[in-house]
Amino acid sequence: MVPNEDKVFKALADNSRRLLLDRLHKKAGLTLGELCEGHDMSRQAVTKHLALLEAANLVVPQWRGREKLHYLNPVPINEIYTRWISKYERGRLQALHNLRQALEEKDDD
Amino acid sequence: MTKSEFIYTTYIKTTPEKLWDALTNAEFMKQYWFGMYCTSEWKTGSAWKMQFHDGGLCCTGSVVESNPPKRLVLKWLQEKDAEMKAEGHSLCVFDIEQDEGAVKLTVTHSIDKAQSKTIVGVSGGWPKVLSNLKSLLETGQAVVTRKVDCRGQVA
Incomplete structure (x- = not known):
């Protein structure tokens, strides 16, 4: 299926x-x-x-x-990710994610 | 036995023959594998190697089983990273099955070692490679077209 x-x-x-x-x-x-x-x-x-x-x-x-x-x-999740996120946005989104992680001191690896 | 392993699968609207070609044709591979490509005769017992787009050597190994267009089993040695190289060969299996209107590709990559750096290293790359491959076969275009050279730098 x-x-x-x-x-x-x-x-x-x-x-x-x-x-x-x-x-x-x-x-x-x-x-x-x-x-x-x-x-x-x-x-x-x-x-x-x-x-x-x-x-x-x-x-x-x-x-x-x-x-x-x-x-x-994780392949279907990667497909959702690449569908809406262009290669130019990736760096900025990663920076925001890192900032949030650092501030919340949360390990969501 | 302790081992590290992951299994990734994707369904692609294509034929097993086209998928086999995509996995073994260097020029096609460059389009979805960030400029990287593999060369081999792809027969059981052949050697194979993977190179970065600038020609630098990434991985080497041998073909353990070649059964086109159904199953390809590769012994896989990371050549770039000393720690990964010291872990020895990992095993990468590509299984291709027809499933209703699509072809199911399953990639299993394993090594007989717990907490393997090689497996952690390759596990992050595979989802991107497989998404790119799916998109390229279904639409003629890869999602991510950047290239990586042997220093890991993006062109």
């Missing part, structure tokens, strides 16, 4: 799903069990969120034996 942009925006429009992407950004190749650890979402809820993220091609599953590992796929 070929993912479309609507699916990407829908998948990103939920905080729980963004948190799952954050987890996979920090550590690639987590199992469902590992993704369920440390927050109060039920296993069923995480499974449902992962299915939407996979349908949007934001998460890529990989079978290793009987284990299903999950990887963040």
Whole structure:
């Protein structure tokens, strides 16, 4: 099933799903069990969120034996980024981002 | 076994043959890979190398598996950065599958080492390269056309 942009925006429009992407950004190749650890979402809820993220091609599953590992796929996000940001704006936006990060002392790497 | 790995995929409205050509043709590659290009005979066992637009050497390696237009597996050594070079070869796999009206390209890049600098280094570049490749194949134009030379400077 070929993912479309609507699916990407829908998948990103939920905080729980963004948190799952954050987890996979920090550590690639987590199992469902590992993704369920440390927050109060039920296993069923995480499974449902992962299915939407996979349908949007934001998460890529990989079978290793009987284990299903999950990887963040940032390519659709990069496409959103390049669609509206020209190469001339990039430097200024990065400067603003750095400024905000420095002032808020927030590490959102 | 500890390893570092990422898997990126994109769906491109093209044919597997055109995508294979885009991944192995140096002149085409320059258009979406920031002026960089690879040369090889692209047969199993061949050597390959990647160069910056000014000719400086970026990466070298060998072709582990060549099965056009479905699968290309490369041993990949970063030549520019001493730390990355010391990590040894990484493995880069391109899988090409027909999926409904599009072609699914999956790039898996891995190394048998935890916290690999090579993998962190290449993982930032791949999404841009893949977006550019998709745009070029679908519309005839790359999104980002700047070039990078062997000092990492943008022309």
